[in-house]
Amino acid sequence: MVYQIRKYGDPVLETPADAITEFGGEELQAMVDSMFETMYEARGVGLAAPQVGVSQRLTVIDITCGEDPAQKHVLINPEIVRVEGLQTGEEGCLSIPGFREQVTRARLAVVRARNVRGETVEVTGEDLLARAIQHEVDHLNGVLFLSRLSPLKRDLIKRKIRKLAKAGEW
Numbered sequence: 046m047v048y049q050i051r052k053y054g055d056p057v058l059e060t061p062a063d064a065i066t067e068f069g070g071e072e073l074q075a076m077v078d079s080m081f082e083t084m085y086e087a088r089g090v091g092l093a094a095p096q097v098g099v100s101q102r103l104t105v106i107d108i109t110c111g112e113d114p115a116q117k118h119v120l121i122n123p124e125i126v127r128v129e130g131l132q133t134g135e136e137g138c139l140s141i142p143g144f145r146e147q148v149t150r151a152r153l154a155v156v157r158a159r160n161v162r163g164e165t166v167e168v169t170g171e172d173l174l175a176r177a178i179q180h181e182v183d184h185l186n187g188v189l190f191l192s193r194l195s196p197l198k199r200d201l202i203k204r205k206i207r208k209l210a211k212a213g214e215w
């Protein structure tokens with residue numbers, strides 16, 4: 046099943062998500078499958094549950110866009126436990142289509158999370174994977190990449206989105 050992706054302005058995107066407490070169920074696995082399907086269809090490299098209207102701490106990431114099944118990451122209740130260095134690069138978000146900006150983030154990020162069975166997993170991401178991990182964990186805290194921009198750039202984008210919304214194009 047492909048979910049509808051919520052866009053900027055939907056309050057669920059700016060609400061901190063709740064921890065998942067039950068693992069191993071069919072429902073959770075089905076949701077993960079649908080999130081990958083939704084992300085691939087939208088050609089994204091990461092998707093967080095709040096983006097599909099579910100305020101729970103679950104995110105899927107695949108920086109290969111489905112090319113390499115070994116690079117599919119399911120992170121439930123993720124915590125970034127270590128970061129190193131800095132990188133600046135272009136970033137976008139499926140919930141803020143049409144806008145891409147330079148964002149500075151850690152160059153390396155180690156994240157500890159649970160998988161669908163509730164087992165602890167640890168992923169070390171560098172470069173794009175590190176960026177995706179940080180972007181998705183932000184989503185679970187109700188934080189969008191707009192918050193990582195200068196106030197000037199952020200306000201400019203928000204104004205453009207308001208215009209689009211008024212015109213019924215958002």
Ligand code: NI
Pocket residue numbers: 137138139140180184
């Ligand atoms: Ni995003």
